[in-house]
Amino acid sequence: MQQKINPSDEEICEILKTAKTIAVVGLSSNKDRTSRQVAEFLVSKNYKVVGVNPAAPIIDGIPVYKSLSEIPFKIDIVDVFRRSEFIPDLIPEIQKVKPKVLWLQLGIRNDKAVSQLNDKNIIVIQDACVAIQHNYCW
DSSP states (O other): OOOOBSOOHHHHHHHHHHOOEEEEETOOSOTTSHHHHHHHHHHHTTOEEEEEOTTOSEETTEEEESSGGGOOSOOSEEEEOSOGGGHHHHHHHHHHHOOSEEEEOTTOOOHHHHGGGTTSOOEEEOSOOHHHHHHHHO
C-alpha cells in the first residue's frame, strides 16, 4: 500500500473516531506547554493516552515511557511534539512499532524523513493539531 500523506478532513475524522490509543512524543510536565495541554484534551475525550519522554515516569496520571518501543501495547496514533529536524531520529522507532498514524503537530513537517515510511502502511499527517482537528470532527 502506498503511503498516505495529509489525508482529507473526512479521512482524518474517521481516524480520530476509530483511534483508541495515542502516544504523545515530547509530552511535557509543564502545564503551559502545548504537548501537555493537547494530551490532557485527548484524555478528556476518552482516548488512552501515554507519553514518551525519557525524563518523567508519570505526568499528572498519564503513564510515560522512555521510548515508543517500550510501550507494551499497540498504538493507533503517534502524535509528535518535536522540532522538524528531530523527525528523522523517530523514523526507525515508527517503523518498528507500526502505528496506524504518524501525526506531526502544527509547525512540524519533514517530507524527506516521512518518505522513509513509503509502503509501510502508515498514514502521515503533518503540520496539523490533533485537538483542532478533533474539534472540527465533532
